[in-house]
Amino acid sequence: MNKIVIIDDHQLFLYGLKLTLENEDNTVITFDSPIQALPEIKQIQPDLILMDLYMPDMSGLVLIEALTKQEVASPVVVLSACEDYQDVYLALQKGAAGFIPKSYSPAAMLEALQSISSGDIFVPEHVALAIQEIAELEERNKEIFHLSERQLQILKLIHEGRKNREIADILCISQDTVKFHQKGLYTALDVSGSSSRIKAVDKALKLGLIKV
Structure with a gap:
């Protein structure tokens, strides 16, 4: 059983994900605002933190940086419908332990979370390929300029x-x-x-x- 924090401003997704994870005997704490979650996470000491990448009062990228500054050691998993893999790339560089598309089935998501809980970095294969291209482009640009x-x-x-x-x-x-x-x-x-x-x-x- 894991203690999991979810941060997402979409209530329907937040509630559905909470039920899915609780059905697997996890303890789930939810927040619909990163600003509300940030001061409480260190005290909660979750085994996993799941967060959306795009939220109105604080982006997922800024939240990952803030958690790092607070020395929160819990693995952070980005759950997002975004297809801007530049932001996914940045999230991983800032310390995220994985990226799971919101289009994943519950079974696929649970399998990915299990992999992350075991210490692996999880990124879908097609996203990993896109991120590799972004990293290679950055290196070429540094050489060109x-x-x-x-x-x-x-x-x-x-x-x-x-x-x-x-x-x-x-x-x-x-x-x-x-x-x-x-x-x-x-x-x-x-x-x-x-x-x-x-x-x-x-x-x-x-x-x-x-x-x-």
């Missing part, structure tokens, strides 16, 4: 909304050095003009050079 580690650091900080002075302080370099790396960064990404910072971040996100 020849961004240095320092340029990538600065790009990520720009994405966080940091000003040049803050970037300089965080990286322990001068503002002139920040501007030097920015110039090379904008040249490599082929962006220019007064909105270069925004253009660079948008292009880098699309190419997978930085992640949300």
